[in-house]
Amino acid sequence: MLEIKDLHVKLEEEDKAILKGLTLTVEPGRVHAIMGPNGSGKSTLSYVLAGREGYEVTGGSATLDGADLLDMEPEERAAAGLFLAFQYPVEIPGVGNMTFLRTAVNAQRRARGEEEMSSTEFLKLIREKAKSLAIDADMLKRPVNTGFSGGEKKRNEILQMAMLEPKMCILDETDSGLDVDAMKLVAEGVNALRDAGRGFLVITHYQRLLDHIKPDVVHILSDGRIIKTGGPELALEVETEGYTDIVAEGAA
Amino acid sequence: MATRTEQIAAARGAATAARLAGQGLPAGGAWITAARRAALGRVQALGLPDRRDEYWKYTDPTPLIAPEVPSAEAEAGDTLFAAHDAVKLVFVDGRFDSEASDDPALAGLEIDLLGDAATRDIHWAREVYGVLEARGQSPVPRTLAALNTAMARDGVLIRATGKADRPVSLIHRHTQPASDAVLHHCVKLEPGAEVTLLEQGPAGARVNTVLEVDVADGARFHHVRAQGPEQGRRIVTHVFARLGEGSVFKSFTATVNGRLTRNECVLELLGRDGVAHVAGAAVGGADVHQDDTVFITHAGEACESRQVYKKVLRGGARGVFQGKILVHREAQLTDGYQISQSLLLDEDSQFLAKPELEIYADDVKCSHGSTSGAIDPVALFYLRSRGVPEAEAQALLVLAFLAEALAEVEDDRLAEDLRDWFDARLSQERV
Numbered sequence: 071m072l073e074i075k076d077l078h079v080k081l082e083e084e085d086k087a088i089l090k091g092l093t094l095t096v097e098p099g100r101v102h103a104i105m106g107p108n109g110s111g112k113s114t115l116s117y118v119l120a121g122r123e124g125y126e127v128t129g130g131s132a133t134l135d136g137a138d139l140l141d142m143e144p145e146e147r148a149a150a151g152l153f154l155a156f157q158y159p160v161e162i163p164g165v166g167n168m169t170f171l172r173t174a175v176n177a178q179r180r181a182r183g184e185e186e187m188s189s190t191e192f193l194k195l196i197r198e199k200a201k202s203l204a205i206d207a208d209m210l211k212r213p214v215n216t217g218f219s220g221g222e223k224k225r226n227e228i229l230q231m232a233m234l235e236p237k238m239c240i241l242d243e244t245d246s247g248l249d250v251d252a253m254k255l256v257a258e259g260v261n262a263l264r265d266a267g268r269g270f271l272v273i274t275h276y277q278r279l280l281d282h283i284k285p286d287v288v289h290i291l292s293d294g295r296i297i298k299t300g301g302p303e304l305a306l307e308v309e310t311e312g313y314t315d316i317v318a319e320g321a322a
Numbered sequence: 323m324a325t326r327t328e329q330i331a332a333a334r335g336a337a338t339a340a341r342l343a344g345q346g347l348p349a350g351g352a353w354i355t356a357a358r359r360a361a362l363g364r365v366q367a368l369g370l371p372d373r374r375d376e377y378w379k380y381t382d383p384t385p386l387i388a389p390e391v392p393s394a395e396a397e398a399g400d401t402l403f404a405a406h407d408a409v410k411l412v413f414v415d416g417r418f419d420s421e422a423s424d425d426p427a428l429a430g431l432e433i434d435l436l437g438d439a440a441t442r443d444i445h446w447a448r449e450v451y452g453v454l455e456a457r458g459q460s461p462v463p464r465t466l467a468a469l470n471t472a473m474a475r476d477g478v479l480i481r482a483t484g485k486a487d488r489p490v491s492l493i494h495r496h497t498q499p500a501s502d503a504v505l506h507h508c509v510k511l512e513p514g515a516e517v518t519l520l521e522q523g524p525a526g527a528r529v530n531t532v533l534e535v536d537v538a539d540g541a542r543f544h545h546v547r548a549q550g551p552e553q554g555r556r557i558v559t560h561v562f563a564r565l566g567e568g569s570v571f572k573s574f575t576a577t578v579n580g581r582l583t584r585n586e587c588v589l590e591l592l593g594r595d596g597v598a599h600v601a602g603a604a605v606g607g608a609d610v611h612q613d614d615t616v617f618i619t620h621a622g623e624a625c626e627s628r629q630v631y632k633k634v635l636r637g638g639a640r641g642v643f644q645g646k647i648l649v650h651r652e653a654q655l656t657d658g659y660q661i662s663q664s665l666l667l668d669e670d671s672q673f674l675a676k677p678e679l680e681i682y683a684d685d686v687k688c689s690h691g692s693t694s695g696a697i698d699p700v701a702l703f704y705l706r707s708r709g710v711p712e713a714e715a716q717a718l719l720v721l722a723f724l725a726e727a728l729a730e731v732e733d734d735r736l737a738e739d740l741r742d743w744f745d746a747r748l749s750q751e752r753v
């Protein structure tokens with residue numbers, strides 16, 4: 071589904087390489103986790119895939135179901151089924167959460183040549199999804215993420231994901247800032263979306279999230295490269311041992 | 323060698339004489355003839371504005387003054403406020419069209435057309451017509467308004483003694499490419515009265531309107547107008563208001579496009595506890611020049627004034643805001659607030675702001691601020707990453723920017739109408 075081959079990325083403004091030959095494939099129905107030290111390039115990878123400005127791809131490729139992601143506008147990537155839950159969700163004062171989501175849902179539908187969702191259908195769906203994430207009506211009415219607590223912002227990301235039903239979901243530290251109960255809700259939200267056709271790339275620092283969202287594969291990203299790939303036990307190893315040995319081993 | 327001041331005076335004299343040449347005052351009854359003569363005297367004594375005047379530093383008044391009307395293609399307007407059950411008064415190229423209008427009596431107010439009232443020898447409007455305008459000639463002359471008082475043949479005169487049954491809606495239509503519309507409206511609110519006045523539609527190729535509002539103690543006046551979307555117009559408007567004790571005055575202007583728009587608002591808070599709010603939202607593209615100039619005088623104690631202006635500019639559009647709060651020594655406990663902000667969608671566009679405070683009282687709360695910014699690229703990316711196409715995402719952010727100004731419109735339904743209008747205009751023109 072998501073195929074990244076030997077991806078090299080540098081900052082547009084500076085001569086600083088961040089991803090240095092990253093290769094990774096996520097198959098449909100599978101959950102891949104990425105762990106790695108601060109600054110190793112995890113968020114950069116997610117941004118480059120989503121199409122954020124400021125990065126220059128100097129080599130390699132990234133495709134979603136064979137389509138070249140790097141050649142698309144961000145909205146085209148979204149319509150193609152890519153979704154990024156941001157590490158730092160953006161506050162947009164003046165744009166209502168509901169308006170935003172309805173605009174997004176219908177824009178994607180239009181882009182795919184599907185019919186737009188009626189407002190009653192939309193309302194019914196969003197109420198249902200919001201309820202399962204313990205997002206109240208007031209939060210839906212408020213401007214996007216504006217004044218939301220850290221945990222509320224993360225739940226709001228998952229709500230968007232649930233509404234947009236992407237086929238490839240990237241979650242960048244969605245667990246950070248969540249209390250134990252919220253983490254369960256979010257994990258349930260993610261697990262509810264798990265199916266044979268959908269792929270997940272879950273970026274996290276902690277084993278705890280992976281207790282709830284069981285990964286099939288765990289990668290360790292260090293200095294712009296995947297240095298180790300394993301099963302769920304790799305996450306446990308990181309949790310107890312830290313990265314030092316793995317990084318040293320990778321460098322060897 | 324003539325000094326610069328002498329040069330300006332000579333140019334002003336020549337331009338004023340050229341504008342007035344061959345233009346007799348319209349015929350009329352005694353009360354209006356007296357008002358027109360006095361106004362003409364003000365124009366002659368003070369002269370029309372010159373582009374070198376400090377007050378016209380950012381906006382060139384020449385096309386507003388030129389003897390020949392700069393022509394503009396007649397464009398149809400949009401229909402707004404359709405659901406508000408207003409009493410509609412229609413003006414075509416600045417002349418009242420009774421056929422197209424509702425019966426003014428339906429508003430439950432005393433309404434006369436200036437054209438009719440002017441034939442009479444005496445009319446209540448003499449207490450307002452040209453009176454507030456004349457007060458507004460100092461400390462800065464606003465002689466385009468005096469010219470209007472002298473020359474206007476049409477407009478509405480509204481007197482309210484209680485709460486109006488329905489809003490009054492002035493609807494303008496433009497049919498002649500060289501129409502020079504001069505409209506003068508007066509609203510006199512007796513104590514405790516309440517009136518809502520709506521305005522919309524292209525009034526002419528060149529337009530000069532004056533609205534004088536006398537708000538007595540405890541009365542409330544609401545004014546919401548939409549200018550645009552016609553691009554060719556050159557318009558100057560003046561709103562003069564005098565506020566009594568505990569009265570409320572709220573005026574909102576939505577502007578879309580226009581070669582030249584200068585909206586002046588001159589308010590005097592004379593009694594205790596008066597409230598004056600003026601606000602505007604403007605959107606303009608190439609060849610648009612949009613100017614809001616506000617002058618609020620606090621003469622009464624414990625009054626509140628508020629100015630909120632937002633402009634979205636692109637393609638080389640130019641936005642101007644000049645806002646002044648003058649607080650007299652006796653106006654203790656004044657609460658004055660002023661904010662003007664622009665959203666520049668490209669580097670060719672420009673926002674010029676001149677906020678001013680002049681305060682002689684010692685116990686006041688006054689603040690002002692002005693900012694210019696661009697679309698937040700992070701917010702834009704966030705929206706696009708959810709599948710919203712760039713233009714649509716930008717329109718959402720533009721509307722979000724305007725939302726704070728639109729929130730100044732007290733009636734939510736009117737605010738919603740204006741929001742939809744901007745939305746439709748933004749998506750049509752992809753500002």
Ligand SMILES: Nc1ncnc2c1ncn2[C@@H]1O[C@H](COP(=O)(O)OP(=O)(O)OP(=O)(O)O)[C@@H](O)[C@H]1O
Binds near residue numbers: 107108115
């Ligand atoms: N726009 C930018 N300007 C300057 N440096 C940047 C920029 N984007 C990323 N970097 C740098 O690139 C490196 C990788 O950053 P990235 O955010 O991808 O790390 P990360 O693995 O997500 O870290 P964390 O675990 O702390 O979230 C860091 O050194 C960071 O400072």
Ligand SMILES: [Mg+2]
Binds near residue numbers: 112242243
């Ligand atoms: Mg990160």
